[in-house]
Each structure stands twice: as C-alpha cells, then as structure tokens.
Amino acid sequence: MLIHYVRGGNAYLPELAAYADFLQGLGHQAQIHQDSASVPGDAAVVWWLCGRVPRHAARRFAHAFQVHEYASASVPPWAWLKDRAKRASQPQPQYRLFQNAWVRARLGFADGVPCEFRDMGIASAFFSAQGTPGSPEFDVVYLGDMRRLRHFIPLLQGLEQAGLRTLLIGEPPPDLHPVLAPLQRTTLTGTVAHSAVPGLLRRARFGLNLVPNQAPYHQQTSTKLLEYCAVGLPVVTTDYPWVRAFAQAHEARFILLPRQVKDRAQYARFFATQLDHAACTVPDLRALAWPRVLERLALWHTLGLRP
Known part of the structure; x- marks a missing residue:
C-alpha cells in the first residue's frame, strides 16, 4: 500500500x-x-x-x-x-x-x-548521542521555535549577565537579530540539518525548554524536551501543566523557572545559583x-x- x-x-x-x-x-x-x-x-x-x-x-x-x-x-x-x-x-x-x-x-x-x-x-539518533565524550562548551542550549524567544529576551539577557554560555539552534526571525547581537556569550547556529541536532545538544550542560503557559502550548508535548532527555541532558524549563504531568509520569526532575521572574537581574540571580545537575533526574524515554x-x-x- x-x-x-x-x-x-x-x-x-x-x-x-x-x-x-x-x-x-x-x-x-x-x-x-x-x-x-x-x-x-x-x-x-x-x-x-x-x-x-x-x-x-x-x-x-x-x-x-x-x-x-x-x-x-x-x-x-x-x-x-x-x-x-x-x-x-x-x-x-x-x-x-x-x-x-x-x-x-x-x-x-x-x-x-x-x-x-x-x-x-523520538528519533533513534538522539538515543545514540548519549554519553558522547568531551567537555561541554556551553552551559545551556535552546532548540525549538526561534520566534518564541521574543517572549524570553530578559531570560537570555539574564544568562548573559550570569556569565553563562548559551547555544541557540536554528535561525531567528530578522527582528530578533538586533536583540541577540549584543549577547556576547550567545552562539547562533543558523539553520542546521536535523541529523546534526543530537551532536549539537551534547555540546551543552543543560537543555532549555521555553514554553509559554498558555493554550495550546501548555497542554501539548514539548518535542525538544523529549530530545533533550533522549541525549541525556538535564532540563531547565518554564513551569506549566504539561511539563509537571510529564515529570510525574516519567519520574523525572527538572529545574523549574520561577513564574514571577520578569527582568534580567532576577534571571541572572536564578541561573547563578540554580543550575545544579544534582537537582535533575533525566528519565529513560526509550519507550517513546x-x-x-x-x-x-x-x-x-x-x-x-x-x-
């Protein structure tokens, strides 16, 4: 057929x-x-x-x-x-x-x-990337819809202020380039082949899952979160219903971003103290x-x- x-x-x-x-x-x-x-x-x-x-x-x-x-x-x-x-x-x-x-x-x-x-x-290539040797070059990596970053500019600026290195996988829309350009510790890959994504994820210590707490996003599966977990990355995520239900169902622990943080200084204080591998449990998602x-x-x- x-x-x-x-x-x-x-x-x-x-x-x-x-x-x-x-x-x-x-x-x-x-x-x-x-x-x-x-x-x-x-x-x-x-x-x-x-x-x-x-x-x-x-x-x-x-x-x-x-x-x-x-x-x-x-x-x-x-x-x-x-x-x-x-x-x-x-x-x-x-x-x-x-x-x-x-x-x-x-x-x-x-x-x-x-x-x-x-x-x-989850594609098999993400599971195959687990345990890739080498020291991570970046503190956090973001994979996903780059337009969504318009809502999280203070967070990216907070990462910069905290002295952390950020990798953004994808090509941002034109209006974001002037906003991202001053971020000296942020690296943009531009458009990449899907086959290259697992290796890029392994270049960071944490995966960044940025999902607005609004319909329909807050009740739907985050593909990038699945892919972070599949390569073995601990996850830092916005706090919303789907991610809490997923963590409970899979016995995972993620670092939840506080809902009330609004400015770069608050984000900088959070990232300077809360990026701790011990606070995370990466679930086994081979069933997915x-x-x-x-x-x-x-x-x-x-x-x-x-x-």
Whole structure:
C-alpha cells in the first residue's frame, strides 16, 4: 500500500520520516506532499496533517480512506476561534488522530468518526548521542521555535549577565537579530540539518525548554524536551501543566523557572545559583522511540496493514 501524506506549510514534522520508516518495515510506502494537488486522483489512502483541509480537495479523493491528524490545536492569536472554525468547516474523514485528549477536547469534534491518540516520538539518533565524550562548551542550549524567544529576551539577557554560555539552534526571525547581537556569550547556529541536532545538544550542560503557559502550548508535548532527555541532558524549563504531568509520569526532575521572574537581574540571580545537575533526574524515554510509538496505533489494523 502507498499512503499519501499531505503536510502543507513548513512546520517541523519529524513524524513524517518516522511514518516512512515504519511503513517500509511493514512492506509498504509513504509519499510526502507539500500540496494535495500532487496526490494522484486514484490514491487509496490520503493522510492530512491538519491544518485546514479544503473541502474541494477532500472531494477529489471521495473514494479514498482519509485520515486527519491533529498534532496540535490552533495557536494564538484567536486560537479558540480558529479551532471552532476548523470544527465547523473541516470535511469529515474516515479516521482522526489527536496528539492527546486535551487536543481532542479542544477541537470538539462530535460526529462519531473513529479516533485515537498519537503522541510525539523520538528519533533513534538522539538515543545514540548519549554519553558522547568531551567537555561541554556551553552551559545551556535552546532548540525549538526561534520566534518564541521574543517572549524570553530578559531570560537570555539574564544568562548573559550570569556569565553563562548559551547555544541557540536554528535561525531567528530578522527582528530578533538586533536583540541577540549584543549577547556576547550567545552562539547562533543558523539553520542546521536535523541529523546534526543530537551532536549539537551534547555540546551543552543543560537543555532549555521555553514554553509559554498558555493554550495550546501548555497542554501539548514539548518535542525538544523529549530530545533533550533522549541525549541525556538535564532540563531547565518554564513551569506549566504539561511539563509537571510529564515529570510525574516519567519520574523525572527538572529545574523549574520561577513564574514571577520578569527582568534580567532576577534571571541572572536564578541561573547563578540554580543550575545544579544534582537537582535533575533525566528519565529513560526509550519507550517513546518512534517505532514503539507508532507500533501502538490501532489505525494500522483498520487499514489492513497489520493482522
């Protein structure tokens, strides 16, 4: 069987490579499409990574088994309104996947379409990077959406004031360059290949997980936190519901950033005294490796790909 994945947009979607590898192991194939126009009209399975699914595009595959996957609810601004509009306007598929129960409840579909949950997984390269020899060159590393750093400039300035070295993996938006340029102890990698990320993470002592305590971010899986843990990094994180629930479920201990800190001097005092490996427990997340996450999906049986 050939499954056609329609991604749309430029979001970081490591699950696409995981799906392709998993299907190949079952003797099937995946084809990734940036736009549904390149999906052949006789496709048997069309798997939409939502986004909005245009009704006219879905009608073109009326004979196909269509899957709608929601790895996230809508993001601000107007997140709640966008989710409501999505619920009202999306065409009905044969199956839905949601990252977790909160995402399903937030989107609120109530049409009886079969569904299940598919959380984020971790690529094997991150586990392979554990125990890489050498002394870390940086105190903290940040991996993730660089636009999010707009909300955490005082924190980055506090790291600088505390004399700590910071590695930022990715390319910041243009408006952040003038803000980051004065930070002498901060290094930017620019855009890097995904295969290079595990080695870059191992160049630091701690992973920095910066997630706003607002919907939908505060109830969704932090992929970068999973990847920090997979390479063996202790984690410094903002304090929000998902990260507390995750730590409890996996018997992890993270360094939680205080919620009330607002300026660089307060952050500097925090980082000067609280970066302690002894305060952290890095969980064993091998159960979250992509093959193990995907093999648990009942959808494969529905599609007839597994007995």
